[in-house]
Amino acid sequence: MNRMTELDIKICGLSTRETVDVSIARGASHIGFVSFEKSPRHVEIEQMAELARHVDGRAKTVVVTVDPEDGEIDRLVTEVAPDWLQLHGRESPERVLAIKSATGLSVMKALPVADVDDLDRIAPYLGIADRILLDSKRPKGSNLPGGNGVSFDWRLLAALDRTVPFMLSGGLDADNVEDAVRIARPSGLDISSGVESAPGIKDVGRLQRFFDALDRIGEDELQGDL
Numbered sequence: 001m002n003r004m005t006e007l008d009i010k011i012c013g014l015s016t017r018e019t020v021d022v023s024i025a026r027g028a029s030h031i032g033f034v035s036f037e038k039s040p041r042h043v044e045i046e047q048m049a050e051l052a053r054h055v056d057g058r059a060k061t062v063v064v065t066v067d068p069e070d071g072e073i074d075r076l077v078t079e080v081a082p083d084w085l086q087l088h089g090r091e092s093p094e095r096v097l098a099i100k101s102a103t104g105l106s107v108m109k110a111l112p113v114a115d116v117d118d119l120d121r122i123a124p125y126l127g128i129a130d131r132i133l134l135d136s137k138r139p140k141g142s143n144l145p146g147g148n149g150v151s152f153d154w155r156l157l158a159a160l161d162r163t164v165p166f167m168l169s170g171g172l173d174a175d176n177v178e179d180a181v182r183i184a185r186p187s188g189l190d191i192s193s194g195v196e197s198a199p200g201i202k203d204v205g206r207l208q209r210f211f212d213a214l215d216r217i218g219e220d221e222l223q224g225d226l
């Protein structure tokens with residue numbers, strides 16, 4: 001069984017053509033760009049548009065945004081034309097539906113998880129968001145809702161209805177990804193800090209190590225498909 005046909009892999013927070021190319025060559029299905037000024041991974045819309053054109057259909061493009069206003073969404077859709085929007089703030093199900101209807105794009109809704117009760121927040125988004133992204137909660141002192149390089153207890157997901165289409169994120173790296181897949185059984189993985197040499201600086205060596213680790217994952221771990 002080929003890992004690449006079984007799991008979607010999103011590499012997020014890219015800002016160079018080189019790291020886009022390495023990610024795609026190694027099997028990334030989704031390439032993420034961050035539109036959030038407080039983030040070290042933020043890229044301006046013009047640069048994002050250039051990178052999205054560079055992807056040129058080789059992978060799905062995803063713009064990560066946090067509680068975006070309509071004007072920002074309009075610009076992102078018009079100038080970047082991504083395949084997906086990732087909503088990583090406090091967007092309500094109604095807001096997610098409004099954004100999805102207005103843009104016609106696929107929408108991934110990020111939800112923070114720290115304990116089992118947090119999984120109850122998923123249900124209102126089902127049938128609205130095209131995918132749920134389960135991330136860790138923002139650590140104390142961080143001004144970022146994501147991209148903190150922190151994992152949550154994946155064993156909590158044993159309580160999750162297996163039909164929920166979710167991607168797993170939060171602190172994934174080459175050393176823990178096999179455990180993450182075996183325990184959480186997601187249908188996709190989303191990684192940012194774990195393939196960086198410093199906040200916002202993607203590292204080709206770390207990207208290669210991450211994909212090497214994915215390639216070692218065996219058939220038994222790949223049971224998260226929908």
Ligand SMILES: O=C(O)c1ccccc1N[C@@H]1O[C@H](COP(=O)(O)O)[C@@H](O)[C@H]1O
Nearest residue numbers: 012039088146147149169170171192193
């Ligand atoms: O990466 C960021 O800076 C970011 C900023 C604002 C919202 C989301 C962000 N990133 C997302 O965070 C998760 C986990 O990242 P990490 O691997 O723990 O660093 C991922 O979904 C990114 O898309």
